[in-house]
Amino acid sequence: MLKNVLDTDLSGKVAVVTGAGGVLCSDMAKVLARAGAKVALLNRTVSKAQVYADEITAGGGAAKAYPCNVVDAASCQAAAAAVLADFGPCDILVNGAGGNNPKATTDKEYYEPGDRENEAVRSFFDLSPEAVAGVFDLNFLGTILPTQAFVPQMLGRSGCCILNISSMNAYTPLTKIPAYSGAKAAVTNLTQWLAVHFSRQGIRVNAIAPGFFAAGQNQQLLYNPDGTPTARTGKILAATPMGRFGDSAELEGALLFLVNDKAASFITGVTLPVDGGFSAYSGV
Numbered sequence: 001m002l003k004n005v006l007d008t009d010l011s012g013k014v015a016v017v018t019g020a021g022g023v024l025c026s027d028m029a030k031v032l033a034r035a036g037a038k039v040a041l042l043n044r045t046v047s048k049a050q051v052y053a054d055e056i057t058a059g060g061g062a063a064k065a066y067p068c069n070v071v072d073a074a075s076c077q078a079a080a081a082a083v084l085a086d087f088g089p090c091d092i093l094v095n096g097a098g099g100n101n102p103k104a105t106t107d108k109e110y111y112e113p114g115d116r117e118n119e120a121v122r123s124f125f126d127l128s129p130e131a132v133a134g135v136f137d138l139n140f141l142g143t144i145l146p147t148q149a150f151v152p153q154m155l156g157r158s159g160c161c162i163l164n165i166s167s168m169n170a171y172t173p174l175t176k177i178p179a180y181s182g183a184k185a186a187v188t189n190l191t192q193w194l195a196v197h198f199s200r201q202g203i204r205v206n207a208i209a210p211g212f213f214a215a216g217q218n219q220q221l222l223y224n225p226d227g228t229p230t231a232r233t234g235k236i237l238a239a240t241p242m243g244r245f246g247d248s249a250e251l252e253g254a255l256l257f258l259v260n261d262k263a264a265s266f267i268t269g270v271t272l273p274v275d276g277g278f279s280a281y282s283g284v
Contacts, residue, residue: 040064208254222236
């Protein structure tokens, strides 16, 4: 019986997933557990990750939730030590923690005369430096610090890999979200840098760039409070050749392929879009 869509066997592996209290990353943790890995679910609010760890263990898998603030080096190091003590050294690190901040976004797609003076409009000139820095910290630094904490457990061992979570707006920035787009572009660039840096240690580093999934952090962007689609939803679907949002289950194949040390043994430094063609479409 197949354990997953690719029949990837991760028995004996230890997988660590940051941001595991969210919809997409918790689903990734479940996929890794079903493939046989012992899974450490890391999240700043550990109670959120605990819910999914309990689901995994109830289904016969091995999982445990750990508190971890990915923008705090000491927190990452503490989580790494705890995982090592409980499960052994990390084989697979999924850097999934990330997010945006409303104060680092603009209200409009295009600047219009008077926006700068209009207190009711958050224009480019009103972006909060602290919020912009926070978005870069969460997405970029929040990938570096867990990597610093867990890679020492991979050194000198075979079959280890890192999977970062980028975004399709790393290729072409979306309107309104300059900080998030820039931060995810940095994650894609970092993925290539890390791939080269650790290549001679046998550690592969790749990334997935999800398109639009109707998951938790996108709900406000995609739907009004009454549940009706926003105007932006129509534009997104029109720019997605497959004409729909992704389902979290559709990340499973990309995840299992890239962490499979046999199937993807010569693949490193790659960011794989899973976006229904969004990043390929010119609009014409």
